[in-house]
Amino acid sequence: MELLEGGRTGRIWRDGDTVVRPSGEWTPTAHRFLRHLRSKGFLAAPEPFQITSEGEEIVSYVAGRVCEDLGDPLAGSERMLVSAAGLLRAFHTASQGFLESDSEAQTWMLPPQEPREIVCHGDYAPYNVATAGPEAVGIIDFDTAHPASRLWDLAYAVYRWAPLSDPANPSVAFGLDDQLRRAEIFCATYGATVEERRRLPEMICRRLQALVDFMLARAAAGDQTFADDVAEGDVRLYLSDIDYIRQHRDPVLKALC
Template sequence: MKPLEGGRTGQIWRDGDTVVRPSGAWTPTVHRFLRHVRDRSFLAAPEPIDITGKSQEIVSFVAGRVCEDLGDTFVGSERMLVSAARLLRDFHAASQGFLEQDGEIQTWMLPPQEPREIVCHGDYAPYNVATTEHEAVGIIDFDTAHPAPRLWDLAYAVYRWAPLSDPSHPGVLLGLDEQLRRAEIFCTAYGATAKERQQLPEMICGRLQALANFMQARASAGDETFAEHVAAGDAQLYLSDIDYVQQHRDRLLNALL
């Protein structure tokens, strides 16, 4: 086995055509969900294989390049942006029906949000999307999957892919005008309605506030991983980006509508 680069270094390993990664109380539910979307012909998600007695899960390897840096011309291209939005749309379509059809007790890492329309990915960002030839072709890491409105997932995806993050933050290379242009392209490729676009700024802020609250609560409960994230300023960055989105709300709405 060889370790995979990215988050949780040393905890996620590739073994041939499979990936071995940490499991949690939510993993059995997530595996049932992954079978559901694959049964609905959405094959861009991992195939669940096993949950071992060593607090590990085994899923199929999703081929493709994963890269977080939108400044990379490969990842940050408009073609990639459009394909990522369409992949999220197709995933949401395949997600429908699971909550009603599952028939078992469901456990999720993140708290469900009302109305429970579909199961959202919860972290649809460039670092969780596999790409080939300037196209988004796969989605990985479903730990954060949870029931919520589809707009909840779309809001976070737009936040990450535009990205709607203060250019003063480290690693943010795009200015506001380009961020707004990319936000509109993503919404159009996804097929967002006028009503969804109108609600998007508030939904982004609500999603980021929920994320910061979750991180801080887990850190306070003694979770070392989240404690490290909070100590590194990640939660504060999300709170700062809430202010950034609210500050530019009118320009964002003008761009989207």
């Protein structure tokens, strides 16, 4: 088996055409959701196979290159941005109907948000998107899937793909002007309405604050993964980005609307 990088280090393996990952109490619901996506013709997500007695899930391997660094010429290209927005829209369309049709008790890692329009991916970022050349072709890691509005998921996606993060951070590849241009391209390709665009800056801040609250609660409850993330400064980064977005709210709205 081949150890895959990213995510939970040392705990995700590729075995031929399958991936073996740690499961959680939400995994049965996630597997039913993945089967729903396939029933709707959306084949860009893993196919679920099994949850083992050893506490692991087995899903199909989604072929493609994953790149978190938007400074990479392919990952940061406009063509990649457009294809990522289109893929998110297609995923949201396929997601419709699961909440109403699933007859079993549903358990999610992240708390559901109102209104419960669809099942969101919850972490639609470059590191969870498989690419082929300059295009996004697949979505991985559905641990964070949870019911919410389309806008809730779109907000986090724009935050990650623009990205709307302080350019003073050395890991941020684009300045404000390029971030605004990329945010508008993503929204236009996705098909965001004028009302969704108007609400987007505050929704991003709400989404990030919810993430911070969840991380701190999990760390306080003894979850070592989230405790490590907090110790490494992830919470400080998200809070800083909330301030950055609110500071530039007017330019963001002007670019989007």
